[in-house]
Amino acid sequence: MKYTALKGVHDIFPPDIHIWQKVESVAKDVFTAYGFQELRAPVIESTDIFIRSIGETTDIVEKEMYTFTDKAGRHITLRPEGTAPVVRCFVEQHLYNLPSPQKFLYSGPMFRYERPQAGRFRQFYQIGAEAFGVAEPKIDAEILSMLKLFFERLGLKELNFEINSIGCPKCRPDYRKALLDFFSDRLEGFCPDCRRRYDQNPLRILDCKVAECIKLREGSPHVTNFLCTECREHFEALQSYAELLAIPYAINPEMVRGLDYYTRTTFEVTCKHLGSQNAVAAGGRYDLLVEDFGGPPTPAIGFAIGMERITSLLKLSADQDIPSPKVFIAALGESAGREGLVIAVRLRLKGLWAEIGYAGNSLKSQLRRADRLSAQYVFIIGDDEIRSGKVKWKLLSDGSQGEIGFNEIDTFLAVPPKA
């Protein structure tokens, strides 16, 4: 094959595209009901926007960004995630001057240079939402409830909602220190990755899947025991609101985040049917990021849904409704073909999906094609029908057929079939 798509990217086309469209429309409906409006930010931004927000020492920034210089030497990066561009827009466009809160949804491709595997791609799609201006934990719970509704509408089950609080710049250093103290005397037993994490990002040790490390970290301090008063109250209030809204969450004090900007609430929705990349949605609070970008102090919270992971789950479960034509017009001969073409265009004018057969195909093959397309009706037009001014109709589901005049077609199709 001479021309192929790049590694880690993929084409989306029928029949899968119908699942994608379904997910997008459900998200838009549900998020709209929660007061979110669409915001479309560019796919490219200045590189420093991502370095500043995601964090200089994160994997994303250190080795996963698609970065290049344009013809004027500007440093440009294809967005690896959606929050930073939205925050940049929020500040640059002074959206904080609009009535608070401001709530936005977005969707589109993200780019990360990684080795692809199940559920992980170099160009991948996210649907995300960001809410600005509310410090109250009520909105944290609302966002969880919005996700719950979204998944319910899609018929997705067996999902786990996990929440955590990673504190704020006031309390997190205490926790970090406690963690370092706890690990320091047993560091030798940990895997090489964890020993590296000890220096770079000790919270990540909590995430390690190596059996030895899991055993060694038993009894390690929990972040939730180190929260300052404000963070603890926020987290407790979130839990009570989540219970009020019947969100079946679990607290996972070992859940950590790969982006530096998170504060307090973090959450993840996972599904065990996904393989090792099992998060279908994840997000959290980032109360300091807007200020970091030069805006006024503005608490905020957001999340992103991984489209590929959702659609792969739907492909497992779903009875997919693939759209099919209302009418297939099978014509035999040139003059019947002309008549069929005119009828098809007239039906399309009314918004009905009409397909026609083309020259050189026998009636049998046209019917076969109609059957493959799952057309509801076939209209058969030949010399006889042209002479009599009628079309023969056939209902494919039960094989019944009859005749109607050319001018009766519209009313005929308006009446639902008995089958």
Add this chain to the structure above:
RNA sequence: GUGGGUGUAGCUCAAUGGUCAGAGCACUGGACUGUGGCUCCGGUGGUUGGGGGUUCGAGUCCCCUCACUCACCCCA
């Protein structure tokens, strides 16, 4: 970046180192002049991912390379 697995028809897969690389599905034509699905018969479709090597002989063995895939790292 690291490690494993797999590359044969559009798809899913056969073929002990030995005739002309096969089957099912799909597509297409016919059995049935103008009636789909079911059945039967025929047809189209291949650089066996690419390159090199071993051999009388390679889809099969070896090396290189590319792609896909799963996992690690990390993450949606």
